[in-house]
């Protein structure tokens with residue numbers, strides 16, 4: 001049997017995925033233990049789940065930090081080693097021609113919040129950080145602090161759609177409104193873009209003609225609760241390896257992509 005990994009989680013809301021992960025650790029489906037739960041939202045209901053299982057938890061109030069920045073941008077507290085130009089260069093959320101002020105405001109406020117998250121997170125020793133309904137994009141500043149070994153990324157996310165279709169904040173809503181006959185969820189490693197990192201696992205379900213958006217969400221969440229623990233267990237068993245691939249599509253175009261191999 002493999003040694004237990006230490007898992008930290010970030011959540012924003014109800015935390016049903018968090019619960020599935022906690023239960024899987026407790027039942028032995030995951031060779032792991034939860035060592036902390038953090039949130040950007042002090043009201044997150046999922047914190048009660050951490051509390052019930054005696055898992056330490058903390059909140060960094062992102063909304064307050066963003067509001068204070070809007071009122072007094074010059075008072076923002078940034079970490080000494082944060083380099084705005086480097087973050088702009090690395091990030092993949094916004095295209096280079098997107099409004100500079102908006103990119104700057106986004107990166108400054110998130111890095112300020114992330115520095116506080118890191119202060120709390122760094123109190124714990126952990127092997128894997130799981131985003132379980134964490135509704136904030138992470139900047140390259142934060143990602144590089146956690147992913148110190150680029151060959152072995154250790155931040156996972158679960159997304160409510162079959163990526164690369166429907167990235168963003170409303171995966172099931174986008175799937176339903178598009179009229180898809182199949183929906184699904186994806187677990188992937190985080191990279192510098194929005195829901196664009198290497199895919200670890202996916203599960204799908206049929207959308208029947210009478211299904212409502214609520215039906216789609218329920219079907220999707222049930223798949224998430226199976227998929228996330230399975231992917232975390234692959235990590236715990238050290239069975240995930242990333243590999244950079246290059247394909248020549250036709251005479252002049254190349255497609256480069258980091259993919260996950262499962263050993």
Ligand code: GAR
Pocket residue numbers: 011012013014015016017018046132133134135158159160168169170171185221224
């Ligand atoms: C889940 O559907 C998860 O896939 C989604 O938020 C929900 C959280 O539910 N995550 C995202 O959309 C991330 N961009 P939960 O709090 O009950 O686990």
